Amino acid sequence: MSWNYFRSKLLLQYIWSYILIFLIPLVVLTIFIYQNAVNNLRSEIEQSNVNQLNQVKLNIDSRMTELRDIASRIAYDEQLTPYMIRHPYYSRDAISALGKYKANSSILEELFLFYRNSHAIYSSKGMTNVDVLFDQYYLFEDWSKKDIIKELETELYPVVRPAESVNLSMNITKSMLAYMIPITPNSSSPHGTVLFLMEESKLTGLMDTILNGFKGNTYIFDEKGRVLTQNNHGEPIPKNEIHLLSELGSGIHSLKLDNRQQSVVSVKSSMNGWTYVTAMPSEQFFGRVFHIQTFFMLAFAVVVIAGILAAVFLARKQYHPIHDLMEFALLNEEASAAQPAPKRGNELEWIRKTLHDYSARVDIQEPFARNQFLLMLLKHGKLDNPESAHIMEMIGIELTGKYYFIIAISWDEYPGIADALQHRQQIVELLEEIEIPEYGAHAYGIELPHFDQFALIVSMNEDSRISVEHQMEQIVEALRIIVMESTHLIPSIGVGNAYEDAALLNQSYIESASALEYRMANGKGSITYFNKLSHTPNDTFWIAKDSLLKLTQSLKQGNDTVAMQMIEAIFNKLKAERVSISLLRCICFDIMNTLLKTASELGLNELIRDIPSFTSFESLEELEKKLQLLAAHICEQVERNSENEQLSLMDSVIAYVDQQYTDYSLSLEATAQKFSISSSYLSRSFKEKTGSNFSQYIWQRRMDEVIRQLLMTSDPLKDIIVRVGYLDTPNFIRKFKKEMGYTPGQYRKLHASSEQAKAAADADDESIS
Structure with a gap:
């Protein structure tokens, strides 16, 4: 397959169509599956975060509950009463x-x-002054000593301080949370406060596994x-936006x-109202x-x-029949040189136009094909084969009657009538196909090679009220009246016998032609029926x-x-008679x-020397065979002469046209x-002889x-066009450009060899413009 094969826009359209047909669903499906995988992973991570946050919440809630329990136990522990903790001896047990x-x-x-209203504060390490403790050992960054002491003295409910930096006595800084619980718990007038300090990392460590x-x-x-x-872990969220997280309800959010x-997971504790939140950038899920x-x-x-x-394979497979059809059409077009090759990528449009042109040509040739087929019926009768039936169906011929017969017509003119040819053409068109419904008849007209003769194949239904002969009459x-009323021609008519089998139409045609021969004896405008010629003048037996x-x-x-059938029928009758x-x-x-005698009339005089061989016979069978050979020879010579006459006639016509084509x-x-021939016969024969119709030639x-003349002379274009018999110069120029691709002036410029011709081309362009 060459590269030029892919230069077809139609093939590329097929390829792109197939690619898009599978690519669009594929892209959508891939995006859907990929997005679904990302969403599933995100959902799993977020759900895992929810579960882990719940676990962290439970752990922290449990720890905070422990601290409250510790505060309650401290409040009711006898070793930690104000008296016992201040006692010189028992204070050691309290510290423990x-x-x-x-x-x-x-x-x-x-x-x-x-204990409130006191300056002493106790821890697991001993007792110290509250001022010293928060001034030297635990220095909070934002929580002043004064505020600490105030809250220790006055808080009525448990309070948690946010984590902040605490500077310890050893110059160590830690981030700690402070949790104060007044004792005795739930008392309206607590007498002391338990202060818990928690390192922030202990709480955040519980949340590290969440991320x-x-x-x-x-x-x-x-x-x-x-x-x-x-x-x-990573970039922190700006402080001015952190409050948005605390306002979220429990669940999974996208902010x-x-x-x-950000993918945000939030869990709220029902025990203390604390909210646990994780926020992660969503793009991380795609990276995972x-x-x-x-x-x-x-x-x-x-x-x-x-x-x-x-897609390429399927498109090529689909395009291949179109390509073959185009190549086939191109071969025919190149052979006839009737149409230029198609431009690249316009195959369907060109094929459509070609089919349209072929259809127009078929429409033009259909009458000739129809007449030729009807002539074949006259010569051979209806052939019982599928091909003949198909041709009859194509050209619209139906032989569906009960009886079939042939009418041969010859024209005679009224004296002094002009335009006889026009009247003949008019009657040919009139009788091309005619219906006579009142007599159940349908007829098809055939132009015969003879200039003044015409034939009709008549198909008629049976009428039980009258005889077949009367129905034929x-x-x-009726046909004679139609002709007489429509034209000034006088028809002489010969009528063959009617047959039930259309295969015997050739018999009826010979009979009608024989009957038509009697117009010389019966006069102009006569109607002769073949079946009325068969009576011998006396009762003595003869053929x-x-x-x-x-x-x-x-x-x-x-x-x-x-001819063979007639010789056989005559000799069969002779054998049956006793003479x-x-x-x-x-x-x-x-x-x-x-x-x-017939051979002599046809000019076959060379048969005279063979007369002795015909006159010597010993039996009817021997003579029958000799006469059949003689008849076959005569028919063969007649066919050859007819073809020669037709060819000779067409040669004369072509020679005449070649001489007179410049006559407009x-x-x-x-x-x-x-x-002296009919227009349709001339058109058909001219086409068969030259390959193109009369006007095209x-x-x-x-x-x-x-x-x-454009190339060899410098004459003006208008003069040349008029000299060749074309009077409409603009129309000729349009047709010339359509066929040659250039106007006559352009063509002369491109191909003329002399400077005078090129100068004339410039003058032509100026005169036309």
Whole structure:
């Protein structure tokens, strides 16, 4: 398959159509599957975050409950009463008890017990002054000593301080949360406060596993929306947008924070009102499916390549019949040189135009094909084969009647009537196909090669009220009236016998032609029925006149089939009759004389030397065989002469056209009248002889002469066009450009060899413009 094969726009359209047919669903399906995989992964991660946040919530809630329980136990512990903790001896046990309480919680950094209206504060390490503790050992970044002491003295409910930086005495800084619980719990007038300090990392450490390697941020908000603690992996969320997270309800959310789409999971504790939140950039989920993305891209590329190859294969397979059809049409067009080759990529339009042109040509040739087929019926009868039935169906011929017969018509003119040719053409068109419904008849007209003769194949239904002969007479009379009323021509009519089998139409045609011969005896405008010629003048046996007439006419027509049938029928009748030998010999010589006389009339004089061989016979069978050979020879010679006459006639017509094509009055009708033949016969025969119709031939001759004069002379274009017989100069120029691709002036410029011719071309362009 060459590269030029792919230059066809139609083929490329087919390829692109197939590619789009599979590529669009493939892209949609791939995107859907890929997006579904990403969404599933995102959903799994988010659901995992929900589960882990719930777990963290439970853990922290459990730890905070432990701290409240520790505070309650401290409040009711007898070792930790204000008296016992201040006692010089028992204070050591109290300090030890605080150490045990601290050890019960894994998240505690330190716990302190403060009794209000006192300056002492106790821890697992001992007792110290509250001012010293928060001035030297625990220095909070945002929580001043004054505020700490105030809240220790006055808080009535548990309070959690957000994580903040705390500077310890050893110059160590830690981020801690402070949790104060007044004791006794739920008392309207607590007498002390338990202060728990928790390292922020202990809480955030519980949340580290939530992100599971993803970049993001985790937060714990208190019931007021304050950030108690946070853990950042990656870029933190701006502080002015963090409050949006605390306002979310429990569940999975999608927010745009810091101009990035975030997947947010939120869980709220029903115990203390705290909210646990994770926020992760959504684009990370696509990165996690990179291996899936790579697999999808490879699979997509393989499928696309396979699909393109399949599309090319299918498109080529679909385009191949169109290509073959175009090549076939191009071969025919190049052979006839009737149409230029199609432009690249316009195959369907060109094929449509070609089919339209072929259809127009078929419409033009259909009458000729129809007439030729009807002539074949006259010569051979209806052939019982599928091909003949198909041709009859194509050209619209139906032989569906009960009886069939042939009418032969010859024209005679009224004296002094002009335009006889026009009247003949008018009657030919009138009788091309005619219906006579009142007599149940349908007739098809056939132009015969003879200029003044016409034939009708009549198909009629049976009328039980009258005889077949009477019905035929009514039909013939009706046709004669139609002709007489429509034209000034006088029809002489010969009518053959009616047959039930259309295969015997050739018999009826010979009979009608034989009957038409009697117009010389019966006069102009006569109607002669063949069946009325068959009666002999006396009762003495002899060969029937109609049989000899049919034999003579079949020989003149060159119809060997009917001639053989007539010879066989005559000799069968002779064999059936009982006549004397002398009478039998006379009858045989009469038959022989009929054949020889016909041959002589046809100009076949060379048969005279063979007369001795015909006159010597020993039996009727021997004579029958000799006469059949003689008849076959006569018919063969008649056919050959007819063909030669037709060829000779067409040669004369072509020679006449070649001489007169520059005459603008030259036409098909005038030429037919000059050679005494019908226009349709001339058109058909001219086409068979030259390969083009009459007008195309004249146009081509004029074109050739114009081109010759354009190249060889410097005469003005208008003068050349008029000289070749074309009076409409603009129309000629349009037709010339359509056929040659250039105007005559352009053509002369391109191909003329002399400077004078080129100068004349410039003058032509100026005169035309």
